[in-house]
Amino acid sequence: MKRPIRVLIAKVGLDGHDRGAKVIATALRDAGMEVIYTGLRQTPEMVVNAALQEDVDAIGISILSGAHNTVFPKVIAMMKEKKMDDVLLTGGGIIPEDDMQSLNNLGVGKLFAPGTATTEIASYITDWVKEKRNF
Numbered sequence: 001m002k003r004p005i006r007v008l009i010a011k012v013g014l015d016g017h018d019r020g021a022k023v024i025a026t027a028l029r030d031a032g033m034e035v036i037y038t039g040l041r042q043t044p045e046m047v048v049n050a051a052l053q054e055d056v057d058a059i060g061i062s063i064l065s066g067a068h069n070t071v072f073p074k075v076i077a078m079m080k081e082k083k084m085d086d087v088l089l090t091g092g093g094i095i096p097e098d099d100m101q102s103l104n105n106l107g108v109g110k111l112f113a114p115g116t117a118t119t120e121i122a123s124y125i126t127d128w129v130k131e132k133r134n135f
Helices: 017-032 043-053 068-081 095-108 117-134
Strands: 006-011 034-037 058-063 089-093
Touching: 006 017, 006 043, 017 034, 017 058, 017 089, 017 117, 034 089, 043 058, 043 068, 058 068, 058 117, 068 089, 068 095
Parallel strands: 006 034, 006 058, 058 089
Antiparallel strands: none
């Protein structure tokens, strides 16, 4: 039997609003994934190091602070540095469509706006992991 998909959910920076991250963590767990929730006020370094230690298939970052154009590029750069090319970086929050596109062009996976169905997020992660990690 294969192990469940492992996902790390993180809140980076000073943003203290974690209800959405907790909802996503619960939804992914309900979808059969193993979820590691890092809690509030993580740095990009903390997130990437935790992802390495936990051997995750995906990292999900919840961001409402407007710092998405700083946080995601730092995380993706650190992931590339650590040869984590087979780990999905995705996330969601208050991110304008143009910024989502720019981040996608850097290598960040699909980003989700508030109100996205949790089943859509779970399906995206599952499909990506099955395709890219030979799961």
